Amino acid sequence: MELELSKLTTEIRNQYSMNLDQMSTLEVLKTINNEDKKIAEAVEQVLPEVAIAIEATYQSLKNGGRLFYVGAGTSGRVGIIDASECPPTFMTDPDMVQTVMAGGTGAFFQAVEGSEDNEAQGEQDLKGRKFTKNDVVIGITASGRTPYPIGALKYANDLGAYTISLTCNENSTISTFADCGIEVLVGPEVLTGSTRMKAATAHKMILNMISTTTMVKLGKVYENLMVDVHASNYKLKERAKKNMMEVTHITYEKAEAALEKTSYQVKPAIVMIEAGVDLQKANQAIEESNGYVREAIASLVQ
Incomplete structure (x- = not known):
């Protein structure tokens, strides 16, 4: 041996x-x-x-x-x-x-x-x-x-x-x-x-x-950003806001407000801003798109 x-x-x-x-x-x-x-x-x-x-x-x-x-x-x-x-x-x-x-x-x-x-x-x-x-x-x-x-x-x-x-x-x-x-x-x-x-x-x-x-x-990334990140602490919440700002080009304050509506879930927050819809429609579009943010947005703005 x-x-x-x-x-x-x-x-x-x-x-x-x-x-x-x-x-x-x-x-x-x-x-x-x-x-x-x-x-x-x-x-x-x-x-x-x-x-x-x-x-x-x-x-x-x-x-x-x-x-x-x-x-x-x-x-x-x-x-x-x-x-x-x-x-x-x-x-x-x-x-x-x-x-x-x-x-x-x-x-x-x-x-x-x-x-x-x-x-x-x-x-x-x-x-x-x-x-x-x-x-x-x-x-x-x-x-x-x-x-x-x-x-x-x-x-x-x-x-x-x-x-x-x-x-x-x-x-x-x-x-x-x-x-x-x-x-x-x-x-x-x-x-x-x-x-x-x-x-x-x-x-x-x-x-x-x-x-x-x-x-x-599996759709857990949008562009090269973590959009399924579990924002469980200060650092990750700040990263979630930064990601929102990178994708949607909104202000820090608007990103924070959107994330508070989604309990800091980044995916629906992005879809809400990019497609101009409420949380319910954003979540529905994400579900119908099997979790893919890009497809969810496209389905709402076509």
């Missing part, structure tokens, strides 16, 4: 950091930075696969399905970071995008040793979330061989659900269990085997792409 692990790209020693322990602080930083520059290029190479994953995710969520990130250690933590931002950013139900992590949510703060090696637990934890064939699962593992997310993907396949793998090694084991395999090859880490570095950064970038693009396709 050790020899098998040592063959993985993510476990190979990086030729540019062989003398890491003898470098000055600035030299270490430059080495890390030079390696980090390679991440975006590696992600660019897998954009076609990411697009396929997004289309499947969009179709699932549009029809009432959910998106699950499954991972252990850093992979699970990256999933939690992305999933936890969806409700405040896009006003989604917390169940729509969620993370299943080896060792439970407590493992986000402190490693639960050995939990990643339990393939059966990956299946059991998905069952515990009442995972169905209408949902989508993304198994995240830098090595591509972690049993926990592999177990989750196997179970999802048995149900007929759409499965996606996200790894940093070519021809990885987990990809053989995925409908869509995303293998982003960032190369050896500066600190050998420390996949919390380049591998985790690449995975965060891709999960951000998947969640954000899916939400755009």
Whole structure:
């Protein structure tokens, strides 16, 4: 098993950091930075696969399905970071995008040793979330061989659900269990085997792409603005006003007044101003347009 692990790209020693322990602080930083520059290029190479994953995710969520990130250690933590931002950013139900992590949510703060090696637990934890064939699962593992997310993907396949793998090694084991395999090859880490570095950064970038693009396709963005933002605090309320002003070109005071009428829901406030209608008509148009602001406005001003 050790020899098998040592063959993985993510476990190979990086030729540019062989003398890491003898470098000055600035030299270490430059080495890390030079390696980090390679991440975006590696992600660019897998954009076609990411697009396929997004289309499947969009179709699932549009029809009432959910998106699950499954991972252990850093992979699970990256999933939690992305999933936890969806409700405040896009006003989604917390169940729509969620993370299943080896060792439970407590493992986000402190490693639960050995939990990643339990393939059966990956299946059991998905069952515990009442995972169905209408949902989508993304198994995240830098090595591509972690049993926990592999177990989750196997179970999802048995149900007929759409499965996606996200790894940093070519021809990885987990990809053989995925409908869509995303293998982003960032190369050896500066600190050998420390996949919390380049591998985790690449995975965060891709999960951000998947969640954000899916939400755009679901109508939760107008132009490039968050119009389904959950304005639950001062900062977000101010952002809602700013977005209103950007789109409608009204004053701060008028934006505030419109948002107060909608309980700080940005979508109906924009439609009210742009189409010159009351809240009831704005909400009706949004509902009939499946949440798309542009279409709602067009239906009222034609």
